[in-house]
Amino acid sequence: MTYGAANLNDDGTGPKSTLASTVYHQLRDDLLGGALETESKLRVEWVVSKYGAGASPVREALNRLASEGLLGRHDQRGFFIMPVTAMELEELTRTRCWLEERALRESIAHRTAEWEEQLVLALHRLGRASRHDLPSINPDWEKLHRTFHRVLISACRSHWLVGFCDQLSDHAYRYRQMANDGEGVQRDGFAEHRLIAECALDGNADGAVQALIDHYQLTASMCMERFKQNETAAAPAERARR
Structure with missing residues (x-):
């Protein structure tokens, strides 16, 4: 269970929700498992290419991960992986x-x-x-x-x-x-x-x-x-x- 994450779709069952959820879980596993370099910028285009989803569900997933504190967000400059300190x-x-x-x-x-x-x-x-x-x-x-x-x-x-x-x-x-x-x-x-x-x-x-x-x-x-x-x-x- 996570808190602070917005619903991905109005009813949570549409294709947009499914794709965003898939990207969310795959990227989340990689973040938690240390598979991605900390503090590096996470470009939407790179995530689209790596996880095979469109830009819209990718942004949904990235926003959800940011709400959980696994990603940081620069105003107008996209997302970055939170450092470990x-x-x-x-x-x-x-x-x-x-x-x-x-x-x-x-x-x-x-x-x-x-x-x-x-x-x-x-x-x-x-x-x-x-x-x-x-x-x-x-x-x-x-x-x-x-x-x-x-x-x-x-x-x-x-x-x-x-x-x-x-x-x-x-x-x-x-x-x-x-x-x-x-x-x-x-x-x-x-x-x-x-x-x-x-x-x-x-x-x-x-x-x-x-x-x-x-x-x-x-x-x-x-x-x-x-x-x-x-x-x-x-x-x-x-x-x-x-």
Whole structure:
């Protein structure tokens, strides 16, 4: 679920809507997966050529992605891909912790037997999947990882809150992909998720929240470290070009 995106057509079912939605999803996947160079200008003509759609649905898709913060927009000069920065990651992580703390506390307070079963199942499936498919992260694990975190807050009784958390999760995923944290990571990710789930299932909201925040902050710090390593590795080449 995303918020702030305009309807692509009056009834949402016409060919314009279908084409714009197709471009939107393809381009969004590429943006989140780090397949496109950050800060580069995104010309409508280039998107038309790459994704095989007309200019009108392409503009619809670009405007929708801009409303989600995945693209920036220059007045009269088109769109550009939002950069990844340490400052932005810090703000993103902080905001995500704020919102998901509230969502998790509400979810635990209103938990049901069905929610508990779903959480146990999500954790079990996550534990059976291999995270790494070097040099990248296993996409199947990513889906199960997303499901676990979504189930965790699903009993909070606010689709708005869940929707905002989903948006932040997308942006966090983009940072993890850009940092390529699947390579050489030393952590027991399943133990982190198990601790969150066990505290939640026990009704220990304080413990679950702290475990969740620790989990997100550790991921962010690892991304920060990878960005620093990449900058250090790129510095000699940058100096050579000058």
